[in-house]
Amino acid sequence: MKAEQNELLVRTGPGTPMGELFRRYWNPILLSRELPAPDCPPVRVKCLGERMVAFRDTQGRLGLVDEFCAHRGVSLYFGRNEESGIRCAYHGWKYDVNGQCMEVPSEPVESGFCKKIKLKSYPVVERGDVIWVYMGPAELQPPLPEWEFATVPPEQSYMSKRLQECNWLQAMEGGIDSSHVSFLHSGQLNHDPLFKGAKGNQYNLGDKKPVFEVVESEGGLYIGARRNAEDGNYYWRITPWVMPCFTMVPPRGDHPMHGHFWVPMDDETCMAWSFDYHPVRALTEYERQAMIDGHGVHVKVDRDFRPLQNKDNDYLIDRDSQKSGRNYSGVEGIGMQDASLQESMGPIQDRTRENLVSTDNGIIMARHRLMKAAKELAAKGTLPPGRDPVQQKVRSVAVVLPSGTPFKEGAGEALKAKAGVAQTSV
Ligand code: FES
Numbered sequence: 133m134k135a136e137q138n139e140l141l142v143r144t145g146p147g148t149p150m151g152e153l154f155r156r157y158w159n160p161i162l163l164s165r166e167l168p169a170p171d172c173p174p175v176r177v178k179c180l181g182e183r184m185v186a187f188r189d190t191q192g193r194l195g196l197v198d199e200f201c202a203h204r205g206v207s208l209y210f211g212r213n214e215e216s217g218i219r220c221a222y223h224g225w226k227y228d229v230n231g232q233c234m235e236v237p238s239e240p241v242e243s244g245f246c247k248k249i250k251l252k253s254y255p256v257v258e259r260g261d262v263i264w265v266y267m268g269p270a271e272l273q274p275p276l277p278e279w280e281f282a283t284v285p286p287e288q289s290y291m292s293k294r295l296q297e298c299n300w301l302q303a304m305e306g307g308i309d310s311s312h313v314s315f316l317h318s319g320q321l322n323h324d325p326l327f328k329g330a331k332g333n334q335y336n337l338g339d340k341k342p343v344f345e346v347v348e349s350e351g352g353l354y355i356g357a358r359r360n361a362e363d364g365n366y367y368w369r370i371t372p373w374v375m376p377c378f379t380m381v382p383p384r385g386d387h388p389m390h391g392h393f394w395v396p397m398d399d400e401t402c403m404a405w406s407f408d409y410h411p412v413r414a415l416t417e418y419e420r421q422a423m424i425d426g427h428g429v430h431v432k433v434d435r436d437f438r439p440l441q442n443k444d445n446d447y448l449i450d451r452d453s454q455k456s457g458r459n460y461s462g463v464e465g466i467g468m469q470d471a472s473l474q475e476s477m478g479p480i481q482d483r484t485r486e487n488l489v490s491t492d493n494g495i496i497m498a499r500h501r502l503m504k505a506a507k508e509l510a511a512k513g514t515l516p517p518g519r520d521p522v523q524q525k526v527r528s529v530a531v532v533l534p535s536g537t538p539f540k541e542g543a544g545e546a547l548k549a550k551a552g553v554a555q556t557s558v
């Protein structure tokens with residue numbers, strides 16, 4: 133990859149081609165539970181290189197506005213969320229959920245001064261325990277997000293998020309790289325409460341040379357990884373990727389299905405969002421507790437969503453566990469196994485120095501689609517794929533198919549999210 137291609141893909145601040153691309157979608161920005169009640173404390177957020185503050189006002193309306201007061205730049209995070217607006221703690225200027233200044237206490241009301249003051253603000257919407265933001269031009273706002281995890285009843289779904297200290301793309305590329313599972317996560321397949329026991333695990337562990345086939349979908353890609361099963365059949369793990377940063381892990385047995393969004397906070401940090409849901413039943417108490425405890429794709433974090441295992445403590449790597457094979461890398465937990473290695477690449481991976489192989493085909497095609505879409509948006513204003521709710525109604529699939537059957541044909545309707553229909557899983 134050329135240096136300028138890498139730059140194109142990793143920079144997402146205002147005015148950059150990838151930054152503009154991300155600004156054509158609804159992106160997850162907060163968990164609903166971070167703003168649990170009217171007039172609760174405000175929350176600082178960073179997304180696509182922009183710093184903002186979010187609050188829920190007295191009427192329960194959500195606001196997401198520029199973090200800094202228009203007067204002399206104080207952070208509104210320290211402000212008072214009261215009486216239908218957020219008030220700067222320095223001189224009392226007050227703003228509503230749209231960023232409109234409601235009051236400048238030092239000025240006469242008749243002057244109308246406050247009407248001329250408005251903070252930048254973005255529309256937000258709440259769906260599936262997530263607050264989503266749209267940061268693009270108002271006239272190009274897409275329909276509301278329709279991902280299946282966000283539309284099933286709340287008892288069937290769980291979402292968490294964690295800070296990842298590297299660029300979004302190297303994190304996202306881990307989500308579509310099914311070949312590392314047979315190595316990095318091999319220990320977890322046998323003992324993680326949200327993974328163990330599935331028949332598919334044996335195929336996963338038994339064949340460390342998966343063959344990748346990638347086909348385009350309307351919203352992105354379907355990435356099929358084929359491993360040997362019995363009698364000349366193939367075990368297929370099919371990962372959908374929907375532009376720009378949604379990935380879904382193929383299911384295992386009747387375990388809930390899971391996946392991620394990798395949303396840039398700035399060019400050197402991203403928020404890894406991890407969801408789990410079951411299409412047709414409530415999560416059990418045991419499953420939900422395992423998710424809260426940081427099992428499966430979830431991770432234990434501090435109050436700032438930074439994982440307790442992090443680069444400052446070498447992710448609590450345990451060399452005995454590495455040696456015994458309980459954990460292939462010695463780091464505990466699937467999410468931190470991924471994050472530790474992706475952060476170890478440095479804040480922004482230098483893709484001019486890598487040597488790709490055939491199992492990287494999904495990654496290669498995803499990069500091409502992203503570059504193409506970013507360039508076409510910049511040059512012609514062409515809106516990118518993945519904005520249409522129909523394109524978001526995807527599912528991952530794990531299935532055994534006869535050799536010779538193309539995976540997309542073999543999986544068929546199972547690749548589509550259908551209310552009331554269980555996942556296709558081995
Ligand atoms: S800096 Fe916010 S009111 Fe003065």
Ligand SMILES: [Fe+2]
Nearest residue numbers: 306312317470
């Ligand atoms: Fe992984």
